[in-house]
Amino acid sequence: MAEIVLDKVTKRYPDGALAVQEVDLEIADGEFVILVGPSGCGKSTTLNMIAGLEDITDGELRIGGQRVNERAPKDRDIAMVFQSYALYPHMTVKENMAFPLRLAKVDNATVERKVQEAADILDLTQHLDRKPSNLSGGQRQRVAMGRAIVRSPKAFLMDEPLSNLDAKLRVQMRTSVSRLQKQLGTTTVYVTHDQTEAMTLGDRVVVMRGGVVQQIGAPQFLYDQPANLFVAGFIGSPSMNFMPATLENGSLRSVLGDVTLTDRVRQLVEAAEGPREVIMGIRPEHFEDASLVEATALASGGKFTSQVDVLESMGSDKYAYFNLTGEQAASADLQELAADVGSDDVPGEGISLVTRLSSASGAVEGASADIWFDADKVQVFDPSTGRNLTYTER
Amino acid sequence: MAGIGGAETTGKKVGWGVLNTVVVIYALIPVLWIASLSFKSPATLADGNFIPREWSLENYKNIFATSEFTRALINSIGIAIIATVIAVVFGTMAAYAIARLDFPGKNLLVGVSLLIAMFPQVSLVSPLFEIERGLGLFDTWPGLILPYITFALPLAIYTLSAFFREIPWELEKAAKMDGATPGQAFRRVIAPLAAPGVFTTAILVFIFCWNDFLFAISLTSTEQSRTVPVALSFFTGSSQFEDPAGRSRRQPWSSRSRSSSSCCSSSAGSSPA
CATH class of the missing domain: 1.10.3720.10 (MetI-like)
Incomplete structure (x- = not known):
């Protein structure tokens, strides 16, 4: 067990491509840190550099206070779980899990005991003599975890360990990974492209984009206080709604009409000294059916009326989709997010808006609905830099 | 439905089986022919029978003689x-x-x-x-x-x-x-x-x-x-292995009716060896 420190770690490929740029990250002993971002953002490269599978071009990596840049993976005492699990197909489950111990020349009795312990924890006892090809996806995943934990390494590195599982099993394994990490208390770095995994698993989340760290923080903090448009759009599902808006005398003019900013938001925006033409962002849950909102709250928020395009009832609440006429918010961050989701080539006119309403809402598909939104939850971004003008360290 | 499917698969199985057998036999005939020849005595070499009339291990003895x-x-x-x-x-x-x-x-x-x-x-x-x-x-x-x-x-x-x-x-x-x-x-x-x-x-x-x-x-x-x-190529024409390839090449007109006479002469020729 140890802390991991990345000090301006940079990866540049021989052809000059910059994969990871000056990543500064201090991972405390026992902490569970998630690296998240769209594909090609450098998260896996960062993990491979910590593992020692890729050379560090610049900067320093310290594990347990010692510089390990030049050490081979085997001398760093860290274990890794791969996306493909990378189980050795010619070995049984038991041999797979014992492999790191055998390499470390541990005596037979200890190997037996440790493999048995790990198998007990992961519920693999009855599969020990089977080959990986005879196991289900979930069992293979557990064997991969088992191979990582038998050695009691200083840290675990996990490279999208759940992305090959089907949706239901993934949720189940997510909780067991989380429980296992708490139980063992081993420093863990976990890479994923799935923001839900990032939100649910980590003590802290590192959002990366194009090799650069966008923001580091606790999941809830990232959700509430995204540092820029990219983080705002990436974290949260369904994602935040964005639309162009104009700041005028403490109010915000957009396709949702004029809304007077609350004092808190106005002060933040003024302090940030951004431009007048901005991008406004509101999360789906900050909308509500106007008929269900108390009069005092109604007055302090914004309100608009529009035809419900699609209504999805989830039981606990309702998702109402609107299609508003107007220019879509344009920004490099948003374009990249759309490209990552694959929605950049979906033809669509105007602004599509997702709102989460109470299940008591009387909204009907195809009919007009009055929708209220919380003015205090509005976030304002600078379109050119993507910076969140309402960001506060709190 | 299941019955029809079953009939189809049985039909397919028989079809594939027949086809496989034909292919295997076709591929094996030259090999079996050589094997059959190897057990024939020089006298019956060219009699055209697939299964040797008299089995002989003489050829095997001779090849290891030198x-x-x-x-x-x-x-x-x-x-x-x-x-x-x-x-x-x-x-x-x-x-x-x-x-x-x-x-x-x-x-x-x-x-x-x-x-x-x-x-x-x-x-x-x-x-x-x-x-x-x-x-x-x-x-x-x-x-x-x-x-x-x-x-x-x-x-x-x-x-x-x-x-x-x-x-x-x-x-x-x-x-x-x-x-x-x-x-x-x-x-x-x-x-x-x-x-x-x-x-x-x-x-x-x-x-x-x-x-x-x-x-x-x-x-x-x-x-x-x-x-x-x-x-193997040198066997052709070297004294005691002269007959098999040598004679048939020299007498392309040789037919079944003549085979007995040629065999007699060849056996007579090879006897001193």
């Missing part, structure tokens, strides 16, 4: 095994590099090795003959092993790199993370997985070396390094 064949057998096995081992060892290293690494000139290397495989071997016979005589390699084992390696290597590299590409790269990374040195990772993880491919390649290369006739007949002159295919 050192001509046994020596060739030793040469063939020795030369083919040495060439196979060397070609597979070098081929494994080259194929591993081609499958796993990106290095300048990789495509050139693959292209050149393909070129060697495509090059008409017969055009190399005269230069090789001259070179080997000059170097004193003519009619020696290395004189055959060296050209065999040259032509077996492209084959080995091609087959092996296809196998190596199938081995997941992550396994080696996983082994490194589990604490293995590069050598241990190769020996304990990659090698066991590559073994089937290496064996397949070794068999193919061995067959290639074993079957070669062109180099073997051009670059050898004595029993010292003559291989089996060449030794």
Whole structure:
């Protein structure tokens, strides 16, 4: 067990491509840190550099206070779980899990005991003599975890360990990974492209984009206080709604009409000294059916009326989709997010808006609905830099 | 529905079975014919019967009577095994590099090795003959092993790199993370997985070396390094093995009705031996 420190770690490929740029990250002993971002953002490269599978071009990596840049993976005492699990197909489950111990020349009795312990924890006892090809996806995943934990390494590195599982099993394994990490208390770095995994698993989340760290923080903090448009759009599902808006005398003019900013938001925006033409962002849950909102709250928020395009009832609440006429918010961050989701080539006119309403809402598909939104939850971004003008360290 | 499906599969099974049998018989007839001939006595060789009338082991006795064949057998096995081992060892290293690494000139290397495989071997016979005589390699084992390696290597590299590409790269990374040195990772993880491919390649290369006739007949002159295919070719026309191929070639008009007389004369001719 140890802390991991990345000090301006940079990866540049021989052809000059910059994969990871000056990543500064201090991972405390026992902490569970998630690296998240769209594909090609450098998260896996960062993990491979910590593992020692890729050379560090610049900067320093310290594990347990010692510089390990030049050490081979085997001398760093860290274990890794791969996306493909990378189980050795010619070995049984038991041999797979014992492999790191055998390499470390541990005596037979200890190997037996440790493999048995790990198998007990992961519920693999009855599969020990089977080959990986005879196991289900979930069992293979557990064997991969088992191979990582038998050695009691200083840290675990996990490279999208759940992305090959089907949706239901993934949720189940997510909780067991989380429980296992708490139980063992081993420093863990976990890479994923799935923001839900990032939100649910980590003590802290590192959002990366194009090799650069966008923001580091606790999941809830990232959700509430995204540092820029990219983080705002990436974290949260369904994602935040964005639309162009104009700041005028403490109010915000957009396709949702004029809304007077609350004092808190106005002060933040003024302090940030951004431009007048901005991008406004509101999360789906900050909308509500106007008929269900108390009069005092109604007055302090914004309100608009529009035809419900699609209504999805989830039981606990309702998702109402609107299609508003107007220019879509344009920004490099948003374009990249759309490209990552694959929605950049979906033809669509105007602004599509997702709102989460109470299940008591009387909204009907195809009919007009009055929708209220919380003015205090509005976030304002600078379109050119993507910076969140309402960001506060709190 | 299920009944119809079952009938269909039974029909299919019978169809495939018949087709397979036909193919296997077609492929085996020449082999069975040779086997049948080998058990016939010289007198009944050309009687046209598939199953020998009188079984005889005389041919087998004769072939081992002199050192001509046994020596060739030793040469063939020795030369083919040495060439196979060397070609597979070098081929494994080259194929591993081609499958796993990106290095300048990789495509050139693959292209050149393909070129060697495509090059008409017969055009190399005269230069090789001259070179080997000059170097004193003519009619020696290395004189055959060296050209065999040259032509077996492209084959080995091609087959092996296809196998190596199938081995997941992550396994080696996983082994490194589990604490293995590069050598241990190769020996304990990659090698066991590559073994089937290496064996397949070794068999193919061995067959290639074993079957070669062109180099073997051009670059050898004595029993010292003559291989089996060449030794077989020398059977034709050498006194006691004259009959089988020799007579039929000289008498293309020979027919079933005449066979008895020719057999008599041939048996009479071979009796002094």
